[in-house]
Amino acid sequence: xxxxxxxxxxxxxxxxxxxxxxxxxxxxxxxxxxxxxxxxxxxxxxxxxxxxxxxxxxxxxxxxxxxxxxxxxxxxxxxxxxxxxxxxxxxxxxxxxxxxxxxxxxxxxxxxxxxxxxxxxxxxxxxxxxxxxxxxxxxxxxxxxxxxxxxxxxxxxxxxxxxxxxxxxxxxxxxxxxxxxxxxxxxxxxxxxxxxxxxxxxxxxxxxxxxxxxxxxxxxxxxxxxxxxxxxxxxxxxxxxxxxxxxxxxxxxxxxxxxxxxxxxxxxxxxxxxxxxxxxxxxxxxxxxxxxxxxxxxxxxxxxx
Amino acid sequence: xxxxxxxxxxxxxxxxxxxxxxxxxxxxxxxxxxxxxxxxxxxxxxxxxxxxxxxxxxxxxxxxxxxxxxxxxxxxxxxxxxxxxxxxxxxxxxxxxxxxxxxxxxxxxxxxxxxxxxxxxxxxxxxxxxxxxxxxxxxxxxxxxxxxxxxxxxxxxxxxxxxxxxxxxxxxxxxxxxxxxxxxxxxxxxxxxxxxxxxxxxxxxxxxxxxxxxxxxxxxxxxxxxxxxxxxxxxxxxxxxxxxxxxxxxxxxxxxxxxxxxxxxxxxxxxxxxxxxx
Numbered sequence: 001x002x003x004x005x006x007x008x009x010x011x012x013x014x015x016x017x018x019x020x021x022x023x024x025x026x027x028x029x030x031x032x033x034x035x036x037x038x039x040x041x042x043x044x045x046x047x048x049x050x051x052x053x054x055x056x057x058x059x060x061x062x063x064x065x066x067x068x069x070x071x072x073x074x075x076x077x078x079x080x081x082x083x084x085x086x087x088x089x090x091x092x093x094x095x096x097x098x099x100x101x102x103x104x105x106x107x108x109x110x111x112x113x114x115x116x117x118x119x120x121x122x123x124x125x126x127x128x129x130x131x132x133x134x135x136x137x138x139x140x141x142x143x144x145x146x147x148x149x150x151x152x153x154x155x156x157x158x159x160x161x162x163x164x165x166x167x168x169x170x171x172x173x174x175x176x177x178x179x180x181x182x183x184x185x186x187x188x189x190x191x192x193x194x195x196x197x198x199x200x201x202x203x204x205x206x207x208x209x210x211x212x213x214x215x216x217x218x219x220x221x222x223x224x225x226x227x228x229x230x231x232x233x234x235x236x237x238x239x240x241x242x243x244x245x246x247x248x249x250x251x252x253x254x255x256x257x258x259x260x261x262x263x264x265x266x267x268x269x270x271x272x273x274x275x276x277x278x279x280x281x282x283x284x285x286x287x288x289x290x291x292x293x294x295x296x297x298x299x300x301x302x303x304x305x
Numbered sequence: 306x307x308x309x310x311x312x313x314x315x316x317x318x319x320x321x322x323x324x325x326x327x328x329x330x331x332x333x334x335x336x337x338x339x340x341x342x343x344x345x346x347x348x349x350x351x352x353x354x355x356x357x358x359x360x361x362x363x364x365x366x367x368x369x370x371x372x373x374x375x376x377x378x379x380x381x382x383x384x385x386x387x388x389x390x391x392x393x394x395x396x397x398x399x400x401x402x403x404x405x406x407x408x409x410x411x412x413x414x415x416x417x418x419x420x421x422x423x424x425x426x427x428x429x430x431x432x433x434x435x436x437x438x439x440x441x442x443x444x445x446x447x448x449x450x451x452x453x454x455x456x457x458x459x460x461x462x463x464x465x466x467x468x469x470x471x472x473x474x475x476x477x478x479x480x481x482x483x484x485x486x487x488x489x490x491x492x493x494x495x496x497x498x499x500x501x502x503x504x505x506x507x508x509x510x511x512x513x514x515x516x517x518x519x520x521x522x523x524x525x526x527x528x529x530x531x532x533x534x535x536x537x538x539x540x541x542x543x544x545x546x547x548x549x550x551x552x553x554x555x556x557x558x559x560x561x562x563x564x565x566x567x568x569x570x571x572x573x574x575x576x577x578x579x580x581x582x583x
Contacts, residue, residue, distance in 0.1 A: 065394050068387035072458045079454050079463075088453050117341035124335075161568045162561065165444075165532045166542075169549050170557075174349055174358040179342040253444040257535060257546075260342070263444075270448060282445065289440045 094275035095282075104277060108265065108284045115261035115288065118179050118254070119247035122186030127240045129187065130194030135224065137199040141210055153196070160192030164250045168259040179260025186247050186254070197239045201232045245296045252285050262288070364554030374556065377544070378563055385540035385567070388458050388533070389526035392465025397519070399470030404477035407431040410486050410507060411499045432478070438471025447533045461538030465526050476518055484511050517579040524568075524575040531564055541567075 048055050078084055137152035167185035175181040209227040218226075255263025262285055269277040318324070338344075348354060405411065407428045414421035420428075446464035454460055481503075489506030493499070508515075534542020541564060548556035 064390055068390040068394070072384065072387050072391055072462065074391070074459045074462060075454055075457070076459075079459060084453065091449075091453060114341050117338040121335075121338045121342050121344060157569075158565060161565045163528060163532050165535055166545065166561075166564075169535065169546065173361050173549075173552075174354060176348065176354070180344055180348065183342045183344060249442065253442045256444060256448065266445070266448070270452075282441070285442070285445065286437070286440055289442075290436075293440065 095279035097276060098279035098283060099276035100280065104280065108280055111262045111265045112284055112288060114179050115251045116248065118183045118261055119186060119244060119251040122183045123190055123240060123244040123247050125187040126190035126194050129191040130198050133191065133195040134198035134202055137195060138202040141207060156192045156195040159188055160196065162189065164189045164254055165257060168254050169257050172258055177258045182251060182254045182259030182261060185259060186251060190243050190247060194239060194243055198236055201235045202228055205231045245292055248292050249289055252288060361552055361554055364552065365558045367555060368559040368562065369555035378560060381541045381544050382563055382567055384458060385530050386527060388461045388530040388540050389465065389523065392462045393469060393523050393526050395462065395466035396469035396473055399466060400473035400477060403431055403435060403474040404481065405503060407478045408481040410482050410489055411503060413493055416490060416493060435471045435474040438467050439475060443468040443529050443533060444536060447536050447538045451537050456537040458539035461530055461533040461540065464533055464538065465530060469522055469526060473522060477515060480511050480514050481507050513582045517582050520575045520578045524571045527571045528568055
């Protein structure tokens with residue numbers, strides 16, 4: 001690495017053309033007249049040096065990616081073989097024509113309604129539970145003891161970090177197959193998310209009105225109801241609507257483990273290889289998700305206008 | 306009379322009729338939802354259900370901690386991370402070209418004002434493709450691929466690759482379009498190629514945002530690769546599903562704890578990286 005930099009200045013005058021001369025713009029054949037201590041160019045920094053944090057990061061990243069592909073022994077050969085392509089084609093071909101008979105469409109509609117109802121009720125329960133848990137999880141005013149803050153936040157984190165589908169699997173045992181378990185699962189996960197967001201909103205609310213009421217000797221509950229809650233209510237509503245949007249998406253697939261809604265229909269008909277019906281259900285899911293996306297995009301545009 | 310009222314103001318809520326009315330209306334609207342979801346909380350407390358639940362919960366303690374089991378959990382946790390990482394890598398392979406092709410900031414015909422019709426429709430079609438890829442939930446992709454390639458991690462990797470490819474492609478395109486366009490436009494106007502305009506104009510400007518979104522999505526991919534295991538795509542989720550079906554509470558508890566720690570770890574790594582990126 002160092003050799004070209006030290007070569008011309010340290011060594012005896014060279015008679016022949018400088019080995020790098022051509023590319024450096026130094027006229028060939030005049031190497032003998034170079035007298036500068038360093039050549040008037042700067043080498044690019046070395047690709048790797050022990051002090052470069054980004055280099056280590058990229059090396060680790062590369063290692064992670066290579067190790068991932070290495071240890072998973074993915075069946076590319078099987079997936080990319082002519083046989084697999086043919087079976088994929090046949091599989092997709094079976095989707096057509098989708099089953100559009102009125103009787104089945106009505107069942108899909110019922111499933112869609114069930115999905116929507118699950119997500120709405122689950123989010124509503126989560127909003128209520130979230131507010132109830134956000135109170136102990138937040139320091140309501142300066143100097144409040146907030147004894148339960150740590151413990152409640154731990155509970156909220158645990159609720160939040162277990163996905164809806166895992167909750168559904170667990171709750172099926174207590175609540176039985178059907179949309180009720182799905183509703184509870186959505187509520188459990190969303191409570192964790194909303195509780196934390198609500199606690200943050202309550203803690204960040206301006207303290208003035210609450211302090212004024214407390215100075216008059218008003219109790220904690222009424223301070224919350226008449227000072228903190230009105231201040232944070234718009235924020236709570238927008239968080240709740242945002243989570244409802246996520247819940248609809250989750251509710252659509254929750255049924256795959258048997259927790260009601262479109263997912264349950266999907267798992268049932270796919271299990272029986274009713275491909276036409278599966279295609280209809282997939283279409284209904286896509287339309288539902290697209291409608292929710294469009295509605296939320298429109299609402300956001302309208303609110304921020 | 307008047308002065309008495311002033312001295313002791315009414316203690317009741319002046320808006321109570323409105324509050325009661327809206328609460329009642331809300332309950333009426335709630336009823337169809339309760340019917341549709343078969344919402345029967347008392348079913349949880351029926352003697353038979355309660356017995357099953359209590360039995361299942363009783364097996365939770367102590368959490369399973371046999372050497373062989375823990376080794377299996379460690380292996381499956383690694384597989385979960387590996388599925389997420391491999392899926393994200395393939396998603397990037399899908400997303401980067403699509404994002405470059407669909408970014409309006411790299412259009413040469415748009416320099417003159419309006420984009421020409423051909424390039425406009427190409428970009429619009431690619432955007433729609435990305436939206437379709439993104440809006441099929443990864444669990445559905447996994448169900449489909451489990452049918453084609455069989456049980457195992459391949460289905461999970463492909464499912465994450467397609468869904469996250471759509472998400473990343475769409476968001477990358479949006480990020481590239483929303484930045485300052487002057488640098489890349491100057492390059493394009495002076496005759497550089499689109500790839501050069503991207504590499505020297507758009508990329509340096511948006512690199513931090515692009516990377517931080519990618520890291521965030523990697524974290525999400527770890528979470529969803531656990532879920533994909535429930536339909537047979539390998540990893541921690543599949544083992545969790547098996548243990549749940551066998552009513553083996555101790556194993557379920559251990560795996561849930563490992564999962565929470567895994568997610569918290571990914572969360573911490575991702576937050577740290579994003580903070581370092583600024």
